[in-house]
Structure formats: structure tokens, C-alpha cells
Amino acid sequence: MTKQSEGHLTTEQLSALLDKQLSAQEQAIVDAHLQTCQQCRLALAELRQTVVMLRALPQVEVPRSFTLPARLAIVQESPAPGHAGNPAGIAITARRRARRNSLQLVFRAVSTLAAVLGLILILSFFATALPNRGATNMASSGSAPAVAPGTSTHNASTATQHPTTGAGTQPGVGSPSVTGVQTPTPTPTPPQVVKSPPRSTGPPVQPSPAVFDLSTPSSHLVIGSVLLVLSILGFALTRRR
Amino acid sequence: MAESGQESELQLIIRSQNGDVSAFNELVLLYQQMVYNVILRMLGNADVAADVTQDTFIAAFRGVQTFRGGTSFRAWLLRIASNQACDYWRRTHRHPIESLDIMADEDEPHGAGILSSLAASDQEGNPEEALLSQELQELIQQALEELPLDQRVAVVLCDIQGLSYEEIAATTQTTLGTVRSRISRGRTRLRKYLYDHRELLPRSYRLHTDRE
Numbered sequence: 001m002t003k004q005s006e007g008h009l010t011t012e013q014l015s016a017l018l019d020k021q022l023s024a025q026e027q028a029i030v031d032a033h034l035q036t037c038q039q040c041r042l043a044l045a046e047l048r049q050t051v052v053m054l055r056a057l058p059q060v061e062v063p064r065s066f067t068l069p070a071r072l073a074i075v076q077e078s079p080a081p082g083h084a085g086n087p088a089g090i091a092i093t094a095r096r097r098a099r100r101n102s103l104q105l106v107f108r109a110v111s112t113l114a115a116v117l118g119l120i121l122i123l124s125f126f127a128t129a130l131p132n133r134g135a136t137n138m139a140s141s142g143s144a145p146a147v148a149p150g151t152s153t154h155n156a157s158t159a160t161q162h163p164t165t166g167a168g169t170q171p172g173v174g175s176p177s178v179t180g181v182q183t184p185t186p187t188p189t190p191p192q193v194v195k196s197p198p199r200s201t202g203p204p205v206q207p208s209p210a211v212f213d214l215s216t217p218s219s220h221l222v223i224g225s226v227l228l229v230l231s232i233l234g235f236a237l238t239r240r241r
Numbered sequence: 242m243a244e245s246g247q248e249s250e251l252q253l254i255i256r257s258q259n260g261d262v263s264a265f266n267e268l269v270l271l272y273q274q275m276v277y278n279v280i281l282r283m284l285g286n287a288d289v290a291a292d293v294t295q296d297t298f299i300a301a302f303r304g305v306q307t308f309r310g311g312t313s314f315r316a317w318l319l320r321i322a323s324n325q326a327c328d329y330w331r332r333t334h335r336h337p338i339e340s341l342d343i344m345a346d347e348d349e350p351h352g353a354g355i356l357s358s359l360a361a362s363d364q365e366g367n368p369e370e371a372l373l374s375q376e377l378q379e380l381i382q383q384a385l386e387e388l389p390l391d392q393r394v395a396v397v398l399c400d401i402q403g404l405s406y407e408e409i410a411a412t413t414q415t416t417l418g419t420v421r422s423r424i425s426r427g428r429t430r431l432r433k434y435l436y437d438h439r440e441l442l443p444r445s446y447r448l449h450t451d452r453e
Contacts, residue, residue, distance in 0.1 A: 015425035019399070021406055021417075050432040053381055054400035056373050059278050063291050066273045066298050067266035 009033055009040045014047050104238045111234030114227040121224030128217040254314060257305045265302050272315065273298070275402060276322045282397045283326040285386050293329050297322045316411040319404075323394045323412065330390060380441050384434040392427030399424050 013030055016022050022030060034041055250271070256264030276297055281290035301321050308317050373381070385393055394413060398404045399420075404412070409420045435442065 010425075011429045012422060012425035015428050016421050019406065019424070021421055046432055046436075047428055050428055050435060051400050053373065053377070053435070054396065054431070055403075057282070057378060057381060057401055058373075059274065060281055060287075062273050062277045062294075063287060065270070066277070066291075066295050067269045068262055068298060068302055070262055 008037065009043070011043070011047070014040070014044045017044065018048055018051055107234055107238050111231040111238070113231075114234065115231035118224040118227030118229075118231060121220040121227065123224075125217045125221035125224060128220070250314060251310065254305065254308060254310070257302065258308070262302070265298075265305065268314075268318075269298050272318055275315070276318060279319060279322050279397055279402060280326045282382070282385055282401050283323065283390075283393055284330060285382050289329065293325050294322070297325045300325065313408060313411055316404075316408050319398065319412045320414070323398075327390045327394070376441060380435070380438055381431075384431045384438075387434055388427050388430055392423045392430065395420055395423035396427035396431065400428070 009030055013022065013026065017027075017030055034044065250268070253264045253268050257268065273294065277290060277294045280293045280297070281287060284290050284293065297318075301318055304321070308314065385397065388396065391413070395409055398409045398412060399406070406417050406420045406424075409424075410417050413420065415423075
């Protein structure tokens with residue numbers, strides 16, 4: 001590495017000289033050379049200047065304290081002391097990850113539920129609406145008013161029972177022929193959609209927007225597809241992680 | 242450092258090894274300034290440096306069982322810090338600068354072009370210029386970030402933190418000869434970088450190779 005033969009000192013020698021890291025023998029050689037060589041003196045001066053600039057860089061104050069939270073102690077206590085790798089940091093991330101996983105699970109379960117509900121609602125729409133186009137009044141006189149919900153969340157929970165019973169008892173699956181007979185006049189009755197007749201068994205029916213009213217097949221389709229879209233979104237969001 | 246100080250540091254380490262977070266936090270308070278500055282000079286970004294510093298102390302607490310007494314705790318901690326910083330740098334910089342690629346530059350004899358006279362600040366003795374301007378600090382920071390990681394660690398520990406070659410060797414788990422070589426090559430690169438940007442240097446720091 002040394003370039004004594006070429007007549008000049010190496011940068012490494014000069015650098016080590018600045019830090020007083022030369023062996024006594026090297027030091028003597030370098031000193032002797034510097035006495036006679038202007039070029040190496042200049043090289044040394046430049047290197048020194050660079051080091052001076054580096055040393056002049058200020059120490060930056062810490063932006064915050066980096067002390068660890070005390071809850072790490074709880075994590076640390078669980079394994080026997082003396083175990084080499086009690087990964088406090090891993091414990092934190094593991095806990096965080098577990099929380100995220102359970103959140104993800106809940107999210108997925110809700111999405112699945114929403115997807116099933118949505119499909120059932122959409123199917124019930126096709127079952128009720130397609131075979132007999134004019135049977136809207138039938139739908140309104142079915143079991144729907146009994147479970148007519150006030151809020152949309154209610155909607156989701158009660159709808160689990162409704163579409164199945166609705167599909168069974170209502171015209172769609174049960175007897176399309178009967179409904180066909182029962183509705184001789186396909187008169188459009190939009191007002192009936194809103195004023196669902198109050199039954200003695202059901203809770204007081206609140207006037208709700210047409211969309212949330214499960215009594216019409218078209219609302220089944222709307223709510224069903226909304227639920228389906230929401231569930232797809234839910235799956236997409238959880239999968240990305 | 243006083244003997245009592247070392248004694249208490251050892252106590253804190255032992256308590257930390259038994260899972261005492263508050264003891265470890267006293268060590269954090271002792272060393273966070275140095276750890277943060279090493280990481281900041283290596284990475285150049287304050288927010289990133291803060292995150293990596295936090296990761297360093299979490300990793301240190303996690304691995305404090307592996308620390309063996311009789312060696313320098315500071316070197317042990319700085320090893321974790323520099324490893325964390327290097328890992329971060331490698332993750333975010335997909336084109337690592339190899340140490341070898343400009344070896345030729347570094348080993349070339351001192352040509353008259355680069356090495357001529359120098360207007361030394363000590364000769365002018367202007368105390369106002371002892372403080373580096375913001376621009377100059379940024380220039381030096383940029384120069385540091387151009388260094389290969391092994392040289393950067395060595396130069397930051399030596400010239401910015403003032404560690405001895407022995408402690409740098411302990412930190413980087415290398416030999417004294419390697420430390421000497423890395424520091425030398427790092428400084429040479431820095432000098433070249435600063436020379437290439439000499440128009441940004443204040444007069445007292447200017448490397449007057451352009452005078453000839």
C-alpha cells in the first residue's frame with residue numbers, strides 16, 4: 001500500500017498521521033518525508049481541513065426522548081429472566097399484529113355476512129319481481145311489515161330472518177301461480193310502498209325512506225347490491241394488508 | 242468517565258438484562274444524543290433518524306441479554322445503531338455505492354491539480370467562520386451520503402463523534418487496519434467531493450487548488 005518507492009506518502013498514512021495512529025517507525029518515515037515534500041504537506045493540510053469541517057458539524061439536539069414505554073416491562077416479565085432473546089420489540093409488534101389480525105377477521109366476517117345478505121336480497125328480488133311483474137302489492141302485504149326496520153343497522157340484523165322467510169312464504173318460491181291469480185289488476189300502487197299497513201303483531205312501523213323499506217322487491221335489489229358492493233370493498237381492503 | 246459512573250452504568254445494564262425498563266431508559270437518556278446524531282449523519286433525514294433511533298433502542302433492549310460485560314456498552318449500542326442505519330439505507334437505496342468503484346481515484350498520487358496551497362482557517366483566525374453555515378453543513382451532509390456505508394460509519398464515528406480507532410474497530414467488528422483504511426478512503430472521498438463543490442465553501446474553508 002505504501003508508495004514510498006514513488007516518493008510520496010499515501011493518503012492512508014496522512015490520514016493516520018492526523019489521528020496519531022502511525023507506528024513509531026512509520027511516524028519517523030512520514031515526518032522525514034514531510035520535511036522535504038511540499039506536495040505531501042499540502043495534501044496533509046487539505047485532509048486536515050476536511051477533518052476540521054467534519055468536526056465543526058454541530059451535534060443536533062434529539063427531537064424527542066427515545067425512552068421505552070413502561071408497558072414493555074410487562075411483556076418482558078412473562079418469560080423466565082435469563083432467556084437470551086426476550087424480544088420486547090417483537091412482543092410489541094406481535095401484539096400489534098394480533099390486534100390487526102383480529103380486526104381483519106371481524107372485518108372479513110362482516111363482509112361475508114354482508115355478501116350473503118346481499119345475495120339473498122338480490123335473489124329474493126328476482127324471485128318476487130320476475131315471475132310476476134305486477135305483484136308489488138303482494139310483497140307489501142307479506143311478512144315484511146312485521147320486521148320493517150327503523151334504521152339501516154337494524155335492517156342488516158333483521159334481514160337475516162326476513163329474506164329466508166320471505167322467500168319461503170312469499171310468492172317467489174312458494175307459489176307463483178297463486179300470486180298470479182291473486183293479482184288480477186296490475187295497477188301501479190306507489191303510495192302503498194310507503195304506507196305499509198300496520199299489523200297488530202308487529203312493532204309500530206315508522207315511516208322510513210323507500211330504499212330502507214324491505215317491503216318492496218326493488219328495495220331488496222338496491223339494498224342487496226349495496227351490501228354486495230360493501231362486502232367486496234371489505235374483502236379488497238383486508239386482502240391488501 | 243468516572244469509575245462510579247461506569248459502575249452505575251454496569252448496574253443499569255444488569256438491571257436492564259433482568260427486564261427493568263426504567264433502568265434501560267436511563268441508559269437511553271445517556272446515549273440517545275449520540276445514537277441519534279450518528280444515525281442522522283448517516284442518513285441525513287431528521288424524521289427517519291428519529292424512527293431508526295427508536296428502533297435501535299428497542300432492538301438494544303431486546304438484545305441486551307447478549308451484551309457481555311467487560312466490553313464497551315457504547316460500542317455495542319453504536320453497532321446496533323449503525324447496523325439499523327445501514328439496513329435502512331440499503332432498503333431505501335437500491336443502488337448501493339461499492340467501495341471499490343472509485344478506488345483508483347482514492348489511490349492516485351496527489352496531483353498538483355488537487356493539492357496545492359490551502360488557505361487555512363487557523364491562519365485567518367476568523368472566529369465567526371468557526372460556525373459552519375447552514376449551506377456548508379448541508380454540503381458536508383450530502384458528501385457523507387455519497388460515501389459507501391462502511392466508510393461512512395467509520396468517518397462519522399471518528400470525525401463527528403470522536404471515537405478512537407479501537408472503539409470504532411469494536412463497533413464495526415473489524416481490525417484497526419481496516420478502520421484506518423476506511424477512514425482514510427472516506428476522508429479522501431469527502432475532500433474530493435468538497436473540492437468539486439468548492440464554489441459553495443466559505444473562503445476560509447476553500448481548498449485552494451484552483452489557484453494555480
